[in-house]
Amino acid sequence: MRDEYRADLLQVNKLLVWMADAVRSAMKRATNALLNADQTDAEEVIARDAEVNALYRLVEDKVYDLCARQAPVASDLRLLLTALHLAADLERMGDLADHVAKTALRRHPARAVPEPLVETFEQMGEVADRIAGKISSAISNLDIVAAAQLERDDDAMDKLHTGLFGIMFSPQWTEDTESAVDSALLGRFYERYADHAVNAGRHVVFLVTGETLDTRER
Amino acid sequence: MRDEYRADLLQVNKLLVWMADAVRSAMKRATNALLNADQTDAEEVIARDAEVNALYRLVEDKVYDLCARQAPVASDLRLLLTALHLAADLERMGDLADHVAKTALRRHPARAVPEPLVETFEQMGEVADRIAGKISSAISNLDIVAAAQLERDDDAMDKLHTGLFGIMFSPQWTEDTESAVDSALLGRFYERYADHAVNAGRHVVFLVTGETLDTRER
Numbered sequence: 001m002r003d004e005y006r007a008d009l010l011q012v013n014k015l016l017v018w019m020a021d022a023v024r025s026a027m028k029r030a031t032n033a034l035l036n037a038d039q040t041d042a043e044e045v046i047a048r049d050a051e052v053n054a055l056y057r058l059v060e061d062k063v064y065d066l067c068a069r070q071a072p073v074a075s076d077l078r079l080l081l082t083a084l085h086l087a088a089d090l091e092r093m094g095d096l097a098d099h100v101a102k103t104a105l106r107r108h109p110a111r112a113v114p115e116p117l118v119e120t121f122e123q124m125g126e127v128a129d130r131i132a133g134k135i136s137s138a139i140s141n142l143d144i145v146a147a148a149q150l151e152r153d154d155d156a157m158d159k160l161h162t163g164l165f166g167i168m169f170s171p172q173w174t175e176d177t178e179s180a181v182d183s184a185l186l187g188r189f190y191e192r193y194a195d196h197a198v199n200a201g202r203h204v205v206f207l208v209t210g211e212t213l214d215t216r217e218r
Numbered sequence: 219m220r221d222e223y224r225a226d227l228l229q230v231n232k233l234l235v236w237m238a239d240a241v242r243s244a245m246k247r248a249t250n251a252l253l254n255a256d257q258t259d260a261e262e263v264i265a266r267d268a269e270v271n272a273l274y275r276l277v278e279d280k281v282y283d284l285c286a287r288q289a290p291v292a293s294d295l296r297l298l299l300t301a302l303h304l305a306a307d308l309e310r311m312g313d314l315a316d317h318v319a320k321t322a323l324r325r326h327p328a329r330a331v332p333e334p335l336v337e338t339f340e341q342m343g344e345v346a347d348r349i350a351g352k353i354s355s356a357i358s359n360l361d362i363v364a365a366a367q368l369e370r371d372d373d374a375m376d377k378l379h380t381g382l383f384g385i386m387f388s389p390q391w392t393e394d395t396e397s398a399v400d401s402a403l404l405g406r407f408y409e410r411y412a413d414h415a416v417n418a419g420r421h422v423v424f425l426v427t428g429e430t431l432d433t434r435e436r
Contacts (some may be wrong), residue, residue, distance in 0.1 A: 064295065064299070067285075067295050068291065068295055071289045073286065075288055077285050078281065078282055081282070081299075081302070084299070087305075128405060165399070168395055168399060169396055169399075173395055175310060175321060176397075177386050177387060177391055177393075177398045178387055179393075180395045180398040180399055180402075181383070181386060181387075181398055181401075181402040183399075183401070183402055184398075184399040184402045185402055185403070187405065188403060
């Protein structure tokens with residue numbers, strides 16, 4: 001019974017790593033779609049969001065099934081529910097990559113990001129990729145050091161987000177309203193992606209240490 | 219035992235109604251703060267978001283406790299986890315009201331919403347209030363008719379959201395970039411508020427009928 005339980009937990013872990021890798025790859029391609037007006041990448045990200053949702057559903061089913069079959073004690077239960085929270089954050093990260101891709105596609109063949117913000121979004125894409133990479137390795141190796149570093153990466157994202165508004169509200173900004181609207185929303189998508197990654201990291205820390213952290217989204 | 223279980227469920231239900239009422243009132247006041255540049259209302263909404271988060275935590279603790287003490291069978295477990303999902307959606311609605319209030323406060327004493335969009339945001343506020351009212355009564359009376367109506371209200375919100383961009387991208391639009399950015403983000407806050415309400419409604423339908431619906435966020 002105990003062995004079976006461990007095997008089930010391992011499978012949940014594998015599914016979570018799979019989700020993390022999927023939402024990492026999604027945001028990487030979405031960023032490329034955005035910066036290079038790449039239609040293929042944009043369409044691929046949008047098409048593949050369904051896979052992330054399907055993985056989320058698998059995690060949910062697996063956890064429900066585990067709870068029902070094993071009637072876990074309180075501490076194990078909290079662990080399993082934490083895995084659910086983690087999956088929910090990853091699923092949402094997939095949605096946000098999907099939003100970025102859809103913005104890129106809507107403006108195709110034009111580039112959705114205006115020239116003055118290209119560098120900012122390049123950097124946001126890099127931070128997002130670094131963050132998602134850490135989440136993946138934090139889950140797969142139960143690496144709480146990587147998980148804990150996410151807060152710092154999130155600070156970098158917040159700084160880029162603030163800088164984005166600095167550029168948009170400067171007197172040199174001459175882009176039209178549509179560009180302003182797209183850029184503001186895109187900035188929010190990247191920022192939320194990082195927020196969910198930080199939440200996911202906190203869930204990993206809890207999974208490993210059993211220590212409760214504030215996991216409320218901001 | 220069974221009686222105790224029922225009493226616990228009733229308490230979870232009460233907490234959820236409390237949360238729904240709180241996030242309804244929060245968005246109502248946030249909308250007033252936004253449209254009338256009302257600093258008191260804005261500050262009140264921001265201060266009270268912590269209460270919504272505390273209620274969420276109470277629901278979580280209650281559900282964990284229930285799971286641990288009662289070792290519910292699979293169907294009951296799914297019910298309890300659905301209550302958790304519902305609470306998470308309500309908590310997020312509170313966050314979004316908080317975001318609206320913060321935007322109002324940041325622009326105070328100026329009004330964050332420019333003249334051409336006042337009517338749109340008035341209507342978005344009305345739809346948000348109607349939606350939140352239905353969620354509250356759907357939870358407290360397990361009223362699946364009210365819950366099902368939420369999809370239609372959400373359509374109304376989506377239409378307002380589309381209309382908002384129509385106004386902003388029209389040649390008559392002469393507002394500055396900051397107004398465009400704020401309006402785009404505010405529009406998204408209201409739209410997400412309604413999305414979470416629709417999710418919450420689906421959770422209520424599931425709680426009452428046991429029928430699974432697609433509750434993925436968009």
